[in-house]
Amino acid sequence: MTSAAIPPQTTSAVAMIRTLGLIAALCGLIIVSAYQGTYDAVQENKRIAVERAVFKVIPTAKSIVEYAAAPIGTIVKVGAGGTAPNAVPEGAVKFYAGYDASGKLSGIAAEGVAKGYSDNVRILYAYDPATAMISGFGVVAMRETPGIGDKILVDKGFLASFPLQASLSADGAILSREIVTVKHGSKANPWEIDAITGATITSRAVGRAINDSAKRLLPRIVPRISELKEQP
């Protein structure tokens, strides 16, 4: 490591830079060709993964369109004519609109994230505009304890909490009732989620993820839901 360790006849700096440059160029070439070669397959995989997740939470959907809802109340289609295919405007919330076979809106899906027991729990939940209810959710990624935290996908009592009420207040700026997770067995209202005994933290994360996201998204899209009614 020290200069004393280098033997007297050292390689000249020019030779070193030349070799390093050559190798860097070679490596750059390899990386770029790998990136270009796999780009289409990777994008296709990502699209399929999103579609599969959305179709799972909106079972009646046959096709999806990706939108972003900006804070000032406009809704733009993501990837429409833009240069970057996945660019979302600053501060906007991304969501997916699912359309059935006849091109009618069958549901809205959006991502939510909250801290769970061992890491972030990322979920995708579905909002049904016709009834103003959260109809269900699916997990995008989580590292919860197998056999305990991952019960959120199978526990009957927990899943029976859905659909959840998610109506807006009179002025449309906030949720009329925040979605909360309550202790197992004490669910009394349509906006409450019945926690799983022994997996309270994960249950609460699901509630928080839905609430945080719905609180931001729904006031922006519900007043303009008519723009989304038909498949573009």
Next chain:
Amino acid sequence: MTLTSVTRWDEFMEGIWRQNPLFVMVLGLCPALAVTVSAVNALSMGLATTFVLTCSCVLVSLLRKLIPKEVRIATYIVIIATFVTVVDYLIQAVSLALYDALGAFIQLIVVNCIILGRAEAHASKNPLLPTLINALGMSAGFTIGLFALGSVREILGAGTFFGIPLFGPDFQPWVVMVLPPGGFFVLGAWLLIFAAIARRKQRKLAEATQNA
């Protein structure tokens, strides 16, 4: 069989048995423990490492006369990082589910000491063919090690093997095995078994020399 093919086979086996990177040299522990929650993940990680190790060693071996001594480590790291990036995109293209399961540990192959160690200790001094054989042997040894860890953890921790249930619905999985502590325990147990075998061999050898 000619003499050279015997030594080549020997060199290949060295990575699998006598110098097994995981069980004997105890290198590359991070991916070995982090991704081996199931047999599939373990095998995929093993194959990804095989690809990176083999390609990097081949390239290092081909360029060994060109690379100045003073900057060799930096060069090796750049070469390894290149192939890791390639494998990262390849896995994304093959299966996103697998990519999510392996997570950041695909990119962390870059700092897997086995690869830099092989590049420095073997590939930088040997021509193409021996390097290739040595790299393949080492990767096979690492993959076998990962697979041994992954299958034990999946069978005990989830009651499945390659996702196929083994014990019927009444099996209560030993969940701790797929959690972080289980990784340490299973690898520790494997090392104990290997140490026990090695000691037994030594004792037998000592007895044999005493009798003779």
Next chain:
Amino acid sequence: MHESAAQIFINAFLANNFVLAMFLGLCPFIGVSGKLETAVPMGAASTFVMLVASLCAFGINILLDHLGLEFLRLIAYIVIIASTVQLVEMVLKKYSPGLFRALGIYLPLITTNCAVLGVALFQTAREYDFVQSITFAVGAGAGFTLALVLMASVRERLQLSDVPAVAQGTALSLMLAGILSLAFMGFAGLGG
């Protein structure tokens, strides 16, 4: 979702301890945790490099994003870390020979410490901002040091106890790490 600095710190330090829950930096953890007096400087040196690497990675990431060259991220990070380590070594040698003597031999080891690259990769994947990144790096370094110190203390005591010959060495260290990791699982959910 916005995580507060305290949450990030607790998470990286205890709940998702880099060594015992995320399996990062295991090689030095097993290799250099024999004695308490080497464990502390190793932890300090790693924390320092993590902090510097995290800052560099933050800058580099902005640059690469700006240029649309995300596919060069990994190679850029590793080169940055390797050169940071060299730079830190040189600076320490010139301006703080005492500190250099204490940390010097550990610095080259840190280049291949996956915890350092892990900090850079995770902060990018989680899209942390500047303050969050620094907190994450410090928390991760503190967690790494804590794990190293705990392990070293246990191993120092073990030297006085009667362990079966077959279990000595790495196998025993791994079993110990398993028990420590089990204990650290109790911290899970703390950063919620």
